[in-house]
Amino acid sequence: MDRREIAAALAYIGRLDSRTPLADPDEVRDRVAQWQELLSDVPLVVGQDWDVRGVIREHVLASPYPILPVDIARAWHAFSRERLRRHTDPTPAADPDDPAAWRAELLARRRAVATGQAAPSSHRQLTGGGPHPDVAARLAAIGSYIPPDVRAELAPYRPARAAREAAVSAGRADALSVRCEWCHAAEGELCRSRRVGLDGHARGNAPRVTPHPSRVDLAARMTASRTTEAA
Incomplete structure (x- = not known):
């Protein structure tokens, strides 16, 4: 003043x-x-x-x-x-190979925001309007956010996911969509190898790549039931 x-x-x-x-x-x-x-x-x-x-x-x-x-x-x-x-530094227009000009522009912008001469530049926020048109077009073209060739390369590193996707693609029921009654794995979680010892207690808790047969049968029954109700 x-x-x-x-x-x-x-x-x-x-x-x-x-x-x-x-x-x-x-x-x-x-x-x-x-x-x-x-x-x-x-x-x-x-x-x-x-x-x-x-x-x-x-x-x-x-x-x-x-x-x-x-x-x-x-x-x-x-x-x-x-x-x-509330301010997020936007990318300066100065040449990145000129550190002095880059820093000077950043400081000038911050000073303008701090003194009220410029409005804060906030983070871009997600909206509920759906994907960007470019993203929607690419998704419609490839059918997935992950291209098929990338998905194939990732398959050896996530066998359970690959098996689940293969089952759905083949028209079979997704076994992980239901709870496993044998090992009590929750919906969406992998089955666990559960062995029963001589004392009657469970032994072992290693994740299984393939779900238990009873879980596969239960998922098939649930899928068939939903299909019948929809018809």
């Missing part, structure tokens, strides 16, 4: 708070000079987000003490930190 804006802020404080009367002209000049020295980097108004008069009014209503320059400075710094917290 410049001297004129500081004088306006002090006059506003005098109207709201009778504890800070200033009648002597010399005292008024000294007070304006003091506040201008301390608040020279604090703007009076920044768009609709920042207004020193709002800070003064809130302080008078909430605090039993007269407002000081530090109260306004703290509010401004909190405002700047909040704007920077």
